Amino acid sequence: MKINNLAGVKFGRLTAIGIAFRKNGAIHWQCKCDCGNEPAVRGRDLTSGDTRSCGCLRRDVAREMSIRKYRKRLFRYTDEATEFLNDN
Numbered sequence: 001m002k003i004n005n006l007a008g009v010k011f012g013r014l015t016a017i018g019i020a021f022r023k024n025g026a027i028h029w030q031c032k033c034d035c036g037n038e039p040a041v042r043g044r045d046l047t048s049g050d051t052r053s054c055g056c057l058r059r060d061v062a063r064e065m066s067i068r069k070y071r072k073r074l075f076r077y078t079d080e081a082t083e084f085l086n087d088n
Protein backbone atom coordinates (compact mmCIF):
# COMPACT_ATOMS: atom_id res chain seq x y z
CA MET A 1 0.00 0.00 0.00
CA LYS A 2 1.32 3.39 -0.95
CA ILE A 3 1.49 5.89 1.87
CA ASN A 4 0.51 9.38 0.84
CA ASN A 5 2.96 11.78 2.34
CA LEU A 6 0.72 14.28 4.05
CA ALA A 7 3.44 15.86 6.17
CA GLY A 8 3.19 19.62 6.03
CA VAL A 9 -0.18 19.53 4.28
CA LYS A 10 -2.98 21.52 5.82
CA PHE A 11 -6.53 20.19 6.06
CA GLY A 12 -8.89 22.80 7.44
CA ARG A 13 -7.48 23.64 10.86
CA LEU A 14 -5.17 20.63 10.92
CA THR A 15 -1.62 20.46 9.64
CA ALA A 16 -0.19 16.97 9.30
CA ILE A 17 3.19 16.74 11.01
CA GLY A 18 4.17 13.11 10.61
CA ILE A 19 2.98 9.54 10.98
CA ALA A 20 1.73 8.88 14.50
CA PHE A 21 0.87 5.18 14.29
CA ARG A 22 -0.72 2.55 12.15
CA LYS A 23 -3.94 0.92 13.31
CA ASN A 24 -5.72 -1.87 11.42
CA GLY A 25 -3.63 -0.97 8.38
CA ALA A 26 -4.69 2.66 8.47
CA ILE A 27 -2.04 5.32 8.86
CA HIS A 28 -2.79 7.88 11.51
CA TRP A 29 -1.11 11.25 11.19
CA GLN A 30 0.07 13.37 14.03
CA CYS A 31 -1.55 16.70 13.35
CA LYS A 32 -1.37 20.14 14.80
CA CYS A 33 -4.63 22.00 15.08
CA ASP A 34 -4.92 25.78 14.88
CA CYS A 35 -6.27 25.75 18.44
CA GLY A 36 -3.06 24.13 19.71
CA ASN A 37 -4.25 20.54 20.10
CA GLU A 38 -2.23 17.76 18.49
CA PRO A 39 -4.60 14.95 17.60
CA ALA A 40 -3.72 11.82 15.63
CA VAL A 41 -6.08 11.54 12.68
CA ARG A 42 -6.57 8.73 10.18
CA GLY A 43 -5.02 9.72 6.85
CA ARG A 44 -8.15 8.81 4.92
CA ASP A 45 -10.24 11.11 7.10
CA LEU A 46 -7.86 13.96 6.34
CA THR A 47 -7.73 13.46 2.58
CA SER A 48 -11.50 12.88 2.31
CA GLY A 49 -12.17 16.08 4.23
CA ASP A 50 -14.11 14.26 6.95
CA THR A 51 -11.82 15.55 9.65
CA ARG A 52 -10.75 19.16 9.48
CA SER A 53 -10.08 19.93 13.12
CA CYS A 54 -9.29 18.23 16.43
CA GLY A 55 -12.99 18.63 17.23
CA CYS A 56 -12.85 22.31 18.07
CA LEU A 57 -14.46 23.23 14.74
CA ARG A 58 -17.48 21.09 15.59
CA ARG A 59 -17.52 22.58 19.07
CA ASP A 60 -17.44 26.10 17.62
CA VAL A 61 -20.23 25.27 15.17
CA ALA A 62 -22.27 23.66 17.94
CA ARG A 63 -21.79 26.71 20.10
CA GLU A 64 -22.80 28.98 17.22
CA MET A 65 -25.87 26.83 16.56
CA SER A 66 -26.93 26.86 20.20
CA ILE A 67 -26.51 30.63 20.33
CA ARG A 68 -28.69 30.96 17.25
CA LYS A 69 -31.26 28.58 18.69
CA TYR A 70 -31.20 30.50 21.94
CA ARG A 71 -31.70 33.79 20.11
CA LYS A 72 -34.56 32.35 18.08
CA ARG A 73 -36.17 31.07 21.25
CA LEU A 74 -35.67 34.43 22.88
CA PHE A 75 -37.37 36.15 19.94
CA ARG A 76 -40.23 33.70 20.07
CA TYR A 77 -40.73 34.25 23.75
CA THR A 78 -40.59 37.97 23.18
CA ASP A 79 -43.25 37.67 20.47
CA GLU A 80 -45.41 35.53 22.70
CA ALA A 81 -44.93 37.94 25.55
CA THR A 82 -45.93 40.84 23.29
CA GLU A 83 -49.00 38.95 22.07
CA PHE A 84 -49.90 38.09 25.63
CA LEU A 85 -49.59 41.69 26.69
CA ASN A 86 -51.60 42.88 23.68
CA ASP A 87 -54.36 40.35 24.30
CA ASN A 88 -54.74 41.37 27.89
Ligand SMILES: [Zn+2]
Binding pocket: 013, 033, 034, 035, 036, 037, 053, 054, 055, 056, 057
Ligand atom coordinates in the same frame (compact mmCIF):
# COMPACT_ATOMS: atom_id res chain seq x y z
ZN1 LIG B 1 -8.61 22.31 17.39
